[in-house]
Amino acid sequence: MEETVKRFKKRLEELRVYDHAMGVLYYDMETVMPKGAIALAGDTLGALSKTSYQLQIDKAFVADIQAILAHPDAVDPITLCEAKRMNEARERIACIPIDEYVACQIESTAAFAAWQKAKAQNDSSLFLPHLEKLIDFKRRFALYYRPDAPAYDTMLGQYEKGLSTETLDAFFRDVQSALVPLIDRIQKNGYQPDTSFLEQSYPIWKQRELTKYLMQVMCMDPEHSACGEVEHPFTTNFSKADVRITTHYYENAVQSSMYSVIHEAGHATYELNIGDDIARSPLGTGVSMGVHESQSRFFENYIGRSEPFIEAIFPKMQELFPEQLAGVSAHAFYLAVNKAEPSLIRTEADELTYSLHIMVRYELEKQLIAGTLKVADLPEAWNEKYREYLGVDVPSDAMGFLQDMHWSDGSFGYFPSYAIGSAYGAQLLNRMERDLDVWTLAGEGNLQPIIDWLKERIYQYGCRLDPKELMEQAFEAPFDPKYYTEYLTKKFTALYRL
Amino acid sequence: MEETVKRFKKRLEELRVYDHAMGVLYYDMETVMPKGAIALAGDTLGALSKTSYQLQIDKAFVADIQAILAHPDAVDPITLCEAKRMNEARERIACIPIDEYVACQIESTAAFAAWQKAKAQNDSSLFLPHLEKLIDFKRRFALYYRPDAPAYDTMLGQYEKGLSTETLDAFFRDVQSALVPLIDRIQKNGYQPDTSFLEQSYPIWKQRELTKYLMQVMCMDPEHSACGEVEHPFTTNFSKADVRITTHYYENAVQSSMYSVIHEAGHATYELNIGDDIARSPLGTGVSMGVHESQSRFFENYIGRSEPFIEAIFPKMQELFPEQLAGVSAHAFYLAVNKAEPSLIRTEADELTYSLHIMVRYELEKQLIAGTLKVADLPEAWNEKYREYLGVDVPSDAMGFLQDMHWSDGSFGYFPSYAIGSAYGAQLLNRMERDLDVWTLAGEGNLQPIIDWLKERIYQYGCRLDPKELMEQAFEAPFDPKYYTEYLTKKFTALYRL
Numbered sequence: 001m002e003e004t005v006k007r008f009k010k011r012l013e014e015l016r017v018y019d020h021a022m023g024v025l026y027y028d029m030e031t032v033m034p035k036g037a038i039a040l041a042g043d044t045l046g047a048l049s050k051t052s053y054q055l056q057i058d059k060a061f062v063a064d065i066q067a068i069l070a071h072p073d074a075v076d077p078i079t080l081c082e083a084k085r086m087n088e089a090r091e092r093i094a095c096i097p098i099d100e101y102v103a104c105q106i107e108s109t110a111a112f113a114a115w116q117k118a119k120a121q122n123d124s125s126l127f128l129p130h131l132e133k134l135i136d137f138k139r140r141f142a143l144y145y146r147p148d149a150p151a152y153d154t155m156l157g158q159y160e161k162g163l164s165t166e167t168l169d170a171f172f173r174d175v176q177s178a179l180v181p182l183i184d185r186i187q188k189n190g191y192q193p194d195t196s197f198l199e200q201s202y203p204i205w206k207q208r209e210l211t212k213y214l215m216q217v218m219c220m221d222p223e224h225s226a227c228g229e230v231e232h233p234f235t236t237n238f239s240k241a242d243v244r245i246t247t248h249y250y251e252n253a254v255q256s257s258m259y260s261v262i263h264e265a266g267h268a269t270y271e272l273n274i275g276d277d278i279a280r281s282p283l284g285t286g287v288s289m290g291v292h293e294s295q296s297r298f299f300e301n302y303i304g305r306s307e308p309f310i311e312a313i314f315p316k317m318q319e320l321f322p323e324q325l326a327g328v329s330a331h332a333f334y335l336a337v338n339k340a341e342p343s344l345i346r347t348e349a350d351e352l353t354y355s356l357h358i359m360v361r362y363e364l365e366k367q368l369i370a371g372t373l374k375v376a377d378l379p380e381a382w383n384e385k386y387r388e389y390l391g392v393d394v395p396s397d398a399m400g401f402l403q404d405m406h407w408s409d410g411s412f413g414y415f416p417s418y419a420i421g422s423a424y425g426a427q428l429l430n431r432m433e434r435d436l437d438v439w440t441l442a443g444e445g446n447l448q449p450i451i452d453w454l455k456e457r458i459y460q461y462g463c464r465l466d467p468k469e470l471m472e473q474a475f476e477a478p479f480d481p482k483y484y485t486e487y488l489t490k491k492f493t494a495l496y497r498l
Numbered sequence: 499m500e501e502t503v504k505r506f507k508k509r510l511e512e513l514r515v516y517d518h519a520m521g522v523l524y525y526d527m528e529t530v531m532p533k534g535a536i537a538l539a540g541d542t543l544g545a546l547s548k549t550s551y552q553l554q555i556d557k558a559f560v561a562d563i564q565a566i567l568a569h570p571d572a573v574d575p576i577t578l579c580e581a582k583r584m585n586e587a588r589e590r591i592a593c594i595p596i597d598e599y600v601a602c603q604i605e606s607t608a609a610f611a612a613w614q615k616a617k618a619q620n621d622s623s624l625f626l627p628h629l630e631k632l633i634d635f636k637r638r639f640a641l642y643y644r645p646d647a648p649a650y651d652t653m654l655g656q657y658e659k660g661l662s663t664e665t666l667d668a669f670f671r672d673v674q675s676a677l678v679p680l681i682d683r684i685q686k687n688g689y690q691p692d693t694s695f696l697e698q699s700y701p702i703w704k705q706r707e708l709t710k711y712l713m714q715v716m717c718m719d720p721e722h723s724a725c726g727e728v729e730h731p732f733t734t735n736f737s738k739a740d741v742r743i744t745t746h747y748y749e750n751a752v753q754s755s756m757y758s759v760i761h762e763a764g765h766a767t768y769e770l771n772i773g774d775d776i777a778r779s780p781l782g783t784g785v786s787m788g789v790h791e792s793q794s795r796f797f798e799n800y801i802g803r804s805e806p807f808i809e810a811i812f813p814k815m816q817e818l819f820p821e822q823l824a825g826v827s828a829h830a831f832y833l834a835v836n837k838a839e840p841s842l843i844r845t846e847a848d849e850l851t852y853s854l855h856i857m858v859r860y861e862l863e864k865q866l867i868a869g870t871l872k873v874a875d876l877p878e879a880w881n882e883k884y885r886e887y888l889g890v891d892v893p894s895d896a897m898g899f900l901q902d903m904h905w906s907d908g909s910f911g912y913f914p915s916y917a918i919g920s921a922y923g924a925q926l927l928n929r930m931e932r933d934l935d936v937w938t939l940a941g942e943g944n945l946q947p948i949i950d951w952l953k954e955r956i957y958q959y960g961c962r963l964d965p966k967e968l969m970e971q972a973f974e975a976p977f978d979p980k981y982y983t984e985y986l987t988k989k990f991t992a993l994y995r996l
Binding site: 016021027031032036041047238242280 | 518522530532542546721724739
């Protein structure tokens, strides 16, 4: 068994090398690579991915995994858990013929480039044929893996193990019935806070200073983290030693990058606080997208959009933007960044209407994968749903179904994790308030005790526990979406004096 | 033979993939990677490098190379040339035991990190033990390859095929005897131009705008190029589709990044104009360091520090820096950026004294490799040479032997290519003036015809010709360093009214 474990660990290290190289190539592609190199980068990523795939399905490696799984008592718990996770990952990809797997990687890169162009030129015809191919690939892959399950449910499970359309249908019904009347009341009420000061010119080089400050407030160790600039912000990590967030600066919307940075810093905080015992292990990363989004949205919304936290960081903002924020109080800023109004763009949406944006995407991708919605009909279907749920007219595909990058690389089933994550976050906050004086800490800009609490209950485990097990352990209760709807109802009732 | 060539080309593509991945990892490490991830990146680079090494020395691949070389008439000229170059590269590394090769890669990364720390803290003791190890590795590798040649000559040949200490000793004697008296006369003359306006505060975010403008003037296609920020500027390329320059901004020295950008853009111009027929071939890159430096120093000095070119770009500089350059004429700027004065830092040195900085490094590394200078004695030997050749006292190791990164990754034999490159450049200029009205073009900021001329004679060939063959073809004459000393004598005699 000793030799088996040694070989197994050696292969894990080889796989880490390929993951690291591919991760850096991808990060580079998004942040600094000149656009004309996309074909080159696509070929390189395709080739590395092929080698990594072969290493993962290699018979000798599979035999080692199975030997470990057959003798769970003969190895330490981390090795056993690694073998389980590798086996799960292998089962998901081993069923895919290698040529199709590689073709899909290459198509993903091409589709991503086409999406960028389509969005920039507001020309959906450049992207739709790629989207069709990606859907075909991903549907087929899901059915290879679980021939008897609906393909979309299988995709959901890739981002959040155990999540199903049944759960989500119920979840979105609850959300819709709690929030739509509240949104209506706000609309009818007529009052909206002044947001004109947010739309002034905030020089980008000064916004970069704000990013540095916010990363510091979020306790991100500069020895192990950095921030890049991209079209659509994301976070990536190459072990807890190297965690990268990204942002996009808009000169006339300082709150955009500001909250994007806090959101991504939430993801980064999770990765930076993985247990040292699994730092270089495949277990050493966040367990699921839902749990990840629970952290990003916890810091973005529950902390970042709270009045005490805004009071804590506002002096620094006034120092950076004395002219733009002249005569503006922390309270006025708090009101402005919490303005709730149905709108077009998900990433700019307020906390209250956000889940409706997700609901649109959830319903559409469910139909696309089931084949009940044709790709050619997607743009119009998108626009209809926005009219129905949010009451807004979509003026262009660039501001419509082309706005998000997720479908451009085939991440179907990802969106719901944003909504589930928000709901996890609200329940976590409720539990945390029993142990910590959260709002005093937020008011001091002292987030370390909050991060320590989350590390203790969530971060340190990496992928050692399944999402459900992990969250129930953290909640000390089953998951319940009521904390989410209650939180939103309370906050926005007060904000809008309803 | 068809099957052989197919297998050979497939392996070249595999090697390209590893080169690309390693190149991006290295670029990332230098530009954006957080410092605390160095060990992780080092391990990943070491592992990729090991795989690439194995692919290069693999017996079946070597057999294919030899089959191609044995039937030169059975393949196209590009394939034949590829086989020759791969064989040369293989011969250089195949003689090195794999464990030593990998250990050296890992040591290089560690040494680089130690050098960064040593320089930042001005503590040579952090770096010297690593330098000693690197010298050991590189000397041993040179002797594995050419047991009967002096190790340092073998190292020189890695950067400039055919270059020897004999040639360089003669070259530096010529340079020294022409330039030292000229430098003396300038020193005794007492006149120096006003440079005070260069030392004002030039905000870095505005310097970034200047970089964009200069890249445009240098005809760098933004679809295929980018600029990163680093400690010590360099250029790298992952095929002609993706060429990256880098710079370092100093708030109180605008000319530093300005000329660094033009220098690196000269390297980039070479890579961006490789022939399309060899774009993804191992032949599709600059042939040697000397030829590369001839291009970077051609644009930096012969064009970039000429009065007509400064007149062409000065309006843009005044637009970017109206306060800093108020009342400054293009002529005054020209005088200031050509101030000749013995100094401490190579990268900031003027054209005239530059080669003396190289001479110091050349003589020291020659002795280090020969073992006639001990690593422990390097700091003092460095300081003595600076006193002897440049008449300056070195106040700290950080401003002394730790200033350059080249020794930190074992690039011994690299420095002389800067001086040889300058001399190549002067002879190229002389030849170019017979075909083009260089100074009218420079005065219009119209560098495209100059780049086209260089593409025709040099760039398009990539590695298809040896450096000597390539340069003699471009010069239509043998190499002669007199063009270099004559150019400098003429320029600085006029500038200093001697």
